[in-house]
Amino acid sequence: MSISMEHMNKIFTYGTLFRQGLIVTVLLSAFTVIIGFFIAMFLAFMLLSKNRLLRLVAGAYVQFVRCTPMLVQVFLVYYAVFGFISLPKFQFLGFIQFERFFPAVVALSLNSGGYMSDVIRGGIEGVDIGQTEAARSLGMPGWMTMKEIVLPQAVKNILPAVANEFVTIIKESSVCYTIGVQDIMFNVKAVQSASFIIVEPLLVATCLYFCLCFPTSKIIGYFERRMRESDKR
Numbered sequence: 001m002s003i004s005m006e007h008m009n010k011i012f013t014y015g016t017l018f019r020q021g022l023i024v025t026v027l028l029s030a031f032t033v034i035i036g037f038f039i040a041m042f043l044a045f046m047l048l049s050k051n052r053l054l055r056l057v058a059g060a061y062v063q064f065v066r067c068t069p070m071l072v073q074v075f076l077v078y079y080a081v082f083g084f085i086s087l088p089k090f091q092f093l094g095f096i097q098f099e100r101f102f103p104a105v106v107a108l109s110l111n112s113g114g115y116m117s118d119v120i121r122g123g124i125e126g127v128d129i130g131q132t133e134a135a136r137s138l139g140m141p142g143w144m145t146m147k148e149i150v151l152p153q154a155v156k157n158i159l160p161a162v163a164n165e166f167v168t169i170i171k172e173s174s175v176c177y178t179i180g181v182q183d184i185m186f187n188v189k190a191v192q193s194a195s196f197i198i199v200e201p202l203l204v205a206t207c208l209y210f211c212l213c214f215p216t217s218k219i220i221g222y223f224e225r226r227m228r229e230s231d232k233r
Helices: 005-047 052-067 070-081 098-125 129-137 142-179 184-195 199-232
Strands: none
Touching (some): 005 052, 005 142, 005 199, 052 098, 070 098, 098 142, 142 184, 142 199
């Protein structure tokens, strides 16, 4: 099965589909990282809790996320959870189906939250314990110490990892085409079915994913170096 310019020229006539897939992939990844961050923050506090039951529940959830494939998790959320919930059926931005997009965001966010929770826990535990003790000696309550002293430093430490999670989700979101989310891979399949051309649409998808992930990772690396330099001053 050879690659030809004739096939490539034919594929470029489906540019609108690839553009729509690119938009869906970016939105899916952005919503996932934002929601997943808050889920991870909640799980991190559970993992750090003095309540043994909370630690066990959070730990079990994290292990479930890490030890099962994302595709299985997407299917469980879409068919086992939202199969019994009637979501409103409408399109936003003119082409994104809400009833498929929303379950995908939920599934990816639950997965991302499980992975990021340990990162956030590590960031919180990495803050010098002496600062917490100093705050307590000044009479600051625990919640204020966490809000004003610990979290700002922890967030600064974990920002690079959270940003890298965005790159990871861009790639892993490709499994959501299996539930009808119109991301890059969904539209690759649509183009393949319409044109009977197999390889060239995959090459276009590869280029799109690379153009999303490579610049993003370089930007993250740049800011990470700037943050390290500011810490040395």
